[in-house]
Amino acid sequence: MRKSVLILATFGTLISCQVNHQEERTAVGSGGWLEGTTDEKFEEVAHQIGGFSKTMIEVSYRYSELYWAGMDENWGYADHQVEHLLEALEDGLKRRKERAPSAESFLKEAIPNIEEIIKKEDKEEFLKGFRALTSACNACHAKEGESFIVIKEPEVRTSPVRF
Incomplete structure (x- = not known):
């Protein structure tokens, strides 16, 4: 008691x-x-x-680094960039869940596709896959009503990372 x-x-x-x-x-x-x-x-x-615009800053950086990694045939670095690009998108989608439906095919198709291509370690295949990834980026932007944001292959290398 x-x-x-x-x-x-x-x-x-x-x-x-x-x-x-x-x-x-x-x-x-x-x-x-x-x-x-x-x-x-x-x-x-x-x-x-911040919201998704800050996510896109990191995704843009990772996208560019992915391109240059493929051009250098630095497949480990390319894989690293895809991993972090995906992580940035997932984090951004936690903050802006309303964007998830537009990103779904990008996450379920475009990302796994480029991951498989990187494993092949073939520069020509990579370029084809990277162009498909770029198209997927632009398709996602269009789904969000932001087709004025057009992504193209990087022309200028800004990172000091080289292989």
């Missing part, structure tokens, strides 16, 4: 603390830039991460 009373008293105290607790507003981060309640901080971090 005594144990039951102690448990009930502890439980009651915890509930009381939860009900009467108002979260303190604090600042964290270098210089305290991230301020507010926990929920407010999460909202700010979500804002900083």
Whole structure:
């Protein structure tokens, strides 16, 4: 009986603390830039991460690096770029679920297709597959009503990575 009373008293105290607790507003981060309640901080971090446009910045980088990796016949680097391109898209789709239907065929067809082509380690096959990947990019943009965003093979190499 005594144990039951102690448990009930502890439980009651915890509930009381939860009900009467108002979260303190604090600042964290270098210089305290991230301020507010926990929920407010999460909202700010979500804002900083951004939506799909920031995803596309990374995808663009990975796309270009994939192209140059194939031109160099650096198949390990090409595989690495596809892996991270896919990861960036998946992360972006977590933030913008409404874009998932447009990306579905890209994720289920175009990405596995280029992965298989990379395994062949054949530059000519890679170029054909990369052009198909490019078409899939443009098809996805069209599905999103953004056909004015036209992707083409990179012409200028900006990365210092070479094989």
